[in-house]
Amino acid sequence: MAGEPQADCVFCKIVSGDIPATVVRRTDRTLTFRDINPQAPTHLLVIPRVHHPDAAALAAAEPDIAAELLVEAGAAAGDDGLESYRLIFNTGADAGQTVFHAHVHVLGGKPLTEGLV
Ligand code: 5GP
Numbered sequence: 001m002a003g004e005p006q007a008d009c010v011f012c013k014i015v016s017g018d019i020p021a022t023v024v025r026r027t028d029r030t031l032t033f034r035d036i037n038p039q040a041p042t043h044l045l046v047i048p049r050v051h052h053p054d055a056a057a058l059a060a061a062e063p064d065i066a067a068e069l070l071v072e073a074g075a076a077a078g079d080d081g082l083e084s085y086r087l088i089f090n091t092g093a094d095a096g097q098t099v100f101h102a103h104v105h106v107l108g109g110k111p112l113t114e115g116l117v
């Protein structure tokens, strides 16, 4: 059920501590950690502690937490000394989503000026 921990979800396991991660920020409702396969010098993931399959589902069910993801993304970028950064919400397998627990990528630390895809 949406909002409940999913036994087969890697990000639920990071929330529970069953899978280790390099966590850089925590709030009561979110967790921010470094991506295991970084695509830029800064590559962070901000996730809600509750399970929703993607960002739109999270925003529909719990808009306050969706907003908090953006606040935490900006704060985490600032912690890494970034003034410029890119936020990406992959939604659906054809858009490259591989983990079906809502998350936003925070990318920066190199020029990201060559287009979106
Ligand atoms: P998506 O492709 O779903 O938008 O992004 C999922 C991201 O999660 C990928 O960038 C991938 O590298 C990252 N990821 C997958 N498994 C793990 C893990 O166990 N730990 C961490 N830190 N990142 C993970």
Ligand code: ZN
Binding pocket: 005, 006, 009, 010, 011, 012, 013, 050, 051, 052, 100, 101
């Ligand atoms: Zn999950």
